[in-house]
Amino acid sequence: xxxxxKQMEFRKVIARINQGKNILLIAHKKPDGDVxxxxxxxDHVLKRVNKKHQAACVDKPPHNLEFLNCADKFIHEFDHNxxxxxxxxxxxxxxxxxxxxxxxxLFKENKHKIINIDHHPSNEKFGGINIVDWTSAxxxxxxxxxxxxxxxxxxxxxxxxxxxxxxxxxxxxxHSNTNSKVYKAASKLLSYGAQLSIIVKYAFKSMxxxxxxxxGRVLNTLKINNEGIAMGVATKQDFDExxxxxxxxxxxxxxxxxxxxxxxxxxxxxxxxxxxxxxxxTQSDNINLSDIASVFGGGGHKKAAGxxxxxxxxxxxxxxxxxxx
Numbered sequence: 001x002x003x004x005x006k007q008m009e010f011r012k013v014i015a016r017i018n019q020g021k022n023i024l025l026i027a028h029k030k031p032d033g034d035v036x037x038x039x040x041x042x043d044h045v046l047k048r049v050n051k052k053h054q055a056a057c058v059d060k061p062p063h064n065l066e067f068l069n070c071a072d073k074f075i076h077e078f079d080h081n082x083x084x085x086x087x088x089x090x091x092x093x094x095x096x097x098x099x100x101x102x103x104x105x106l107f108k109e110n111k112h113k114i115i116n117i118d119h120h121p122s123n124e125k126f127g128g129i130n131i132v133d134w135t136s137a138x139x140x141x142x143x144x145x146x147x148x149x150x151x152x153x154x155x156x157x158x159x160x161x162x163x164x165x166x167x168x169x170x171x172x173x174x175h176s177n178t179n180s181k182v183y184k185a186a187s188k189l190l191s192y193g194a195q196l197s198i199i200v201k202y203a204f205k206s207m208x209x210x211x212x213x214x215x216g217r218v219l220n221t222l223k224i225n226n227e228g229i230a231m232g233v234a235t236k237q238d239f240d241e242x243x244x245x246x247x248x249x250x251x252x253x254x255x256x257x258x259x260x261x262x263x264x265x266x267x268x269x270x271x272x273x274x275x276x277x278x279x280x281x282t283q284s285d286n287i288n289l290s291d292i293a294s295v296f297g298g299g300g301h302k303k304a305a306g307x308x309x310x311x312x313x314x315x316x317x318x319x320x321x322x323x324x325x
Contacts, residue, residue: 001131001132001133006131006133006145007149009129009130009131010131010145010146010149010150012129013115013129013131013146014150016085016115016129017046017049017051017085019084019085020051020084020085021052021084022052022053022082022083022084022085023046023051023052023053023054023083023084023085023086023087024053024054024055024056024078024080024082024083024085024086024087025039025042025043025046025053025054025055025056025087025089026055026056026057026086026087026088026089026091026097026099027039027055027056027057027074027089027090027091027097028057028088028089028090028091028092028096028097028098029057029058029059029096029097029098029308030059030246030247030271030277031057031059031061031062031065032062032065032090032168032169032250033065033164033165033167033168033169033203034090034138034139034140034164034165034166034168034169035089035090035091035139035165036061036065036068036070036071036161036164036165037068037138037140037161037162037163037164037165037166037168038089038090038117038139038140038143038161038162038165039055039057039070039089040055040068040069040070040071040157040161041140041143041147041158041161041162042087042089042143043055043069043070043073044069044070044155044157044158044161045147045152045158054073054075054078055070055073055074055075056074056075056076056078056099057074057076057098058076058097058098058099059098060074061074062247062248062250063247064202064203064206064250065164065202065203066202067198067202068160068161068164069157069160069161080103080105080106080110080113083113084113085113085115086106086113086114086115087114087115087117088114088115088116088117088118088126088127089117089118089139089143090117090118090119090120090139091116091118092118092120092122092123092124092299092300093122093123093124093126093299094107094124094126107126111126111127111128112128113128114126114127114128114129115127115128115129115131116129116130116131116132117131117132117139117142117143117146118131118132118139118142119132119133119134119135119136119137119138119139119141119142120132120134120299120300120301121134121290121300121301121302122290122294122299122300122301122305131146134301135181136181137166137169137170137175137177137178137179137181137182138165138166138168138169138170139165139169140161140162140163140164140165140166140169141162141165141166141181141182141185143162143165144162144185144188144189154189154192155192155193156192156193156194156195158192159189159190159192159193159194160189160193160194160195160198160199162185162189162194163186163189163190163194163196163199164199164203166182166185166186166189167186167196167199167200167203168203170182171254172200172204173186175254175303175304176283176303177301177303204251208248210242210243210244210248211242211244211248213242213244214234214238214239214242214244214248214249215249215252215255217234217238217242218232218233218234218238218249218252218267219232221233221234222256224259224262227263228261228262228263229262229263229264229265229266230256230257230259230262230264230265230266231265231266231267231268232252232256232265232266232267232268233267233268233269233313234246234249234267234268234269234270235269235270235313236270236272236312239270239272245272246269246270246271246272246277249267249269249279252267253265253267253279253280253281254281256281257281257282257283263282263284263287264280264281264282264284264287264289265280265281265282266278266279266280267279268313269313270312270313271308274310274311274312275308275309275310275311276308276309276310276311276312276313277306277307277308278293278296278298278306278307278308279305279306280292280293280300280304280305280306281303281304282303282304283303284303287302287303288302289301289302289303289304289305290302290305292305293305293306293307296309297309
C-alpha cells in the first residue's frame with residue numbers, strides 16, 4: 001500500500017467514524033502488546049470524540065499488559081447487529097478474531113461494516129476497508145500515522161498504548177524489523193508523553209516464579225535437529241503443574257531464536273481450548289516463516305509467524321543404527 005492509497009483509505013476511515021453511531025473494536029485472540037496497544041489507543045480516541053463504542057476479545061489480556069488503560073474493559077460476547085461499524089486491529093485473517101465461526105455473517109454478508117487495520121503480509125483483506133501496511137513494524141505504527149493524518153492530538157495515554165505495540169513487536173527494538181521508521185515513531189511518542197519505563201517494567205521485566213518454572217520445563221525439552229531447527233514444547237501438563245497458562249510463554253520464542261547457528265526456532269504448546277499453537281522465529285534472511293506457517297493454516301511475517309490448530313501433542317522417540325567404519 002503506497003502513501004497516496006493509504007491516505008485515501010484514512011479519509012474513508014475518518015468519514016466512517018464520524019458517521020458511526022455504535023462502534024466495535026475487535027482484537028485478535030491471544031492478545032499481545034501490539035493489538036492491545038492498538039485497541040486501547042483507539043478506545044481512548046473514540047472516548048474523546050464521544051463515540052459510543054466497546055472493545056471485544058475472545059481471550060483475556062495477559063497479566064503483564066494489564067497496565068494499559070482499556071485492559072479491563074473487554075467484552076467477550078456481543079451481537080454484531082448492535083454496531084454499525086466494526087474495526088478489527090492486528091488481525092491477519094478473520095479466524096484470528098476467534099469470532100469468525102460464531103459470527104460468520106459479520107465476515108461475509110456484513111463485511112462492508114468492517115475496517116481492517118493490520119501490518120501482516122499474509123492479511124486476507126476481509127474488510128470493506130482494508131488498511132494493510134506490511135512495511136510497518138507494528139499495527140500501532142499505522143494507528144500513529146492515521147491519528148497524525150487526522151490531526152488528532154495524541155495524549156500520554158494514547159502515546160503509551162502505541163509505544164507498547166512498537167516495543168513488543170520489535171522485541172524491545174532488537175528484532176530485524178527495527179529500522180529508522182521505528183525509532184522516529186518511538187521518538188514522536190516519547191515527545192507526546194509515552195511512559196517507556198512503565199512499558200519496560202511490565203511488558204518484559206516482570207517474571208513471576210511460576211513463569212520461570214514453565215520456561216525451565218520448555219528449555220528442558222529443547223532439541224536442535226540435523227537441519228538446524230531449534231524446538232521447544234509445552235504441554236497442558238506443564239501448565240497445570242506450574243499453575244500457568246499459554247500466555248505465560250510470551251517472550252520465550254525470542255529466547256529460543258537467540259541460539260547460535262540455527263536456522264529458525266519453533267515453540268509448540270497445547271492451549272486451554274484443545275488447540276496446538278506453533279510460533280516461529282528466525283534471524284535468517286533466506287527463510288520465509290509465513291510460508292511455513294501457512295502449511296498449517298497460519299501466517300504472519302517473513303521472520304515471525306505462527307499457527308493454531310485443534311489437537312494435542314504426543315512425544316515420539318526415534319532411534320537409528322549407525323554402522324561402525
